[in-house]
Amino acid sequence: MLDIQQLHIQLGDNQLRYQQQISSGDIVTLQGVSGVGKSSLLLCIAGFIQPVSGQICWAGKPISSLPIEQRPVAMLFQENNLFEHISVLKNVRLGTANIDDSQIFAAAKELQIAEQMQKMPQQLSGGQRQRVGLLRTLLRPEPLILLDEPFAELDNQTRTIAANWVNKVARAQHKTVLLVTHQMEDVDILADRNWLLS
């Protein structure tokens, strides 16, 4: 279980406060108006922002004081998910040492990016880049997945394909997913619960 207890983040003049429990294996969508602190929460769970007070626990153990590298988290950022100077396939292999290439290509095929794997990131469209990032994040062994607007650059059809793929993989591998989205359609396809921040 992911347990967010009295978490307080200071972002400039903004005071952000969070309290939530998410059961293991659940997919929770996170919604709210811009600036309400959705991405900040994800960055705090991943260890990139230090909270002022409060605690984040995973499986009963506090993780707030752990270095980034030791947290059980795989995160997809809004941007800058790929190293521009190495190929797409090499990018995907980073952090997925547990997965062989056949599994990577099988997943890439489902996400309709199998033909892009040998290219360089700058040859890809925004939507393709986003799916590459998504693919790697879900294939990583970490049990807690944080996705910051993962479908923002996808058309409706591809969006549905990607959302269904996330749903399938997360459920099969019993991953806990916290996903920021502005689309109710994503909530309908994926969410066990929708967390509305205000």
Added chain:
Amino acid sequence: MFTKPSNIVGLLFILIISCVTVLAFQGLIGFSQNGADLALLQDSYFHSILLFSIKQALLSALLSTLLAWPIARAIYYYPNIYFKQTFLSLSLLCFVLPTLVLITGFVSLLGLSGFITPFLPEQWSLYGLQGILLAHVYMNLPFAVRAMHQQLQNIPDSSWILARQLKFSRWQRFCMIEIPSLSANLGLIFGFISILCFNSFAVVLALGGGPQSTTLEVAIYQALKYDFNIPEALTLAWSQFAIAGIFFVLLYRSNSVPWLSKDSTQKLWIPSIGKTTKGIYLLIYTGTFVFMLMPLIALLPGVLAANYSIDLIVDVLQALSLTLVLGALSAVFAMLMAYCIMLPIRSAAQHRQLQLQNLLQWLANHTLIAPAMVLCVGLYILFLPLIDLDQLGIIFVLILNTLLILPFAIQQIRARVLQYDSDYALLYQSLKLTFGQKISIEWGYIKPVMLSTFALVLLIAMGDVAIFSIFGNNNLQTLPWLIYQYAGSYRIHEASFASAILLLVYFLILLKIERAKHHA
């Protein structure tokens, strides 16, 4: 951050180079026992050299930076201009050219019996402020051109596309895209050149005309060499260290956010230019090309007139071998140290510890502002009673050369590694990469800069005369020292031949490295 092993190595290197400087000053203070001669600070002689040092440094930097701008624009907006790559290689060559070679070339062109002198006004003299400015601009303008061109190259295509879409006028493009891309580093380029010229030694020694055109560094040399007046040398050295140090701190404090962009080899949307603009750019570019080539071509008559003997060729080749070995070792050490030193600086930058970052940068780069002559002489005096410097002097040449080229290495790789962190720090931390993976991915990103920086510091190290003049011996001679020996005994044709060989080697190294950089 002080507990990470990689940061500790970097901090250790910073401590070592700081200790070397402290030891050098300790050597001088311990020898004189009286400390600095503070009465000198009231002396008009001191005021005049101080003013001249600052004046020539600021003028050199201003001229180099201002003149470099249109040239950088010319090669950016006219990307298929003829011999562009050669021009850029030649620019680097001018920056690292051993001063003795440059002075020989300038004297052949603009000296008392120079080729061009008859066409110049009667009052023309290569010696004095104008000669110093000319030599400083020759060495630093090409550096500024390269730096500005690189900044312009960093403008992402998306900015030009947006400018087209928003129907920007030429003036708007200039103000909204070009100026911001350059302004981030313009102060840094100006300041860097100012410091180099403020500490300039060989150019001022060769072209300075008496007390009216002397800098602090040359005055230190004169105080040590002619009077062995250590209290005076110390006062001058502290003054130089303090002024250059304050300048350096200001420079790094005012350093604004770098113009960051994703790397893109695609430059499809650079605004096209009209025929008239093309003509003007061609004219500026060709003029600069000629200006850079002239002092080098002026060496040719001397080369043709040289009296070639087996002895001469053997001497030159032996000196060349030693130069290459010493230069390569210094460059390798400097690159390793620079990379390690950047680790704690990067860590401070990521944690937004600006003051700590500035302090570490200042300490790491302080050999750029510490008078080289003081470092050499101080260490010489300190170690003379302890070590056989005739036998081990060459090791000191290696160490001091490494320390003096270190700021150049740091300066060159700094922007690139900070940009890497700015773009990818979240990503590589989030991916929990192993040490090997981190290094391998980062290497792919910084390789072109590392190669070109290696070439730069290699060539600077190969051109050293000052350190060798104190720690070297006549059994083992470097090529620049051999050139100095030939020139000192009026064997000008031999000096020209040796200079030409050194130039050729410089050019070959540059071509090789630039090619490797483009394939990287």
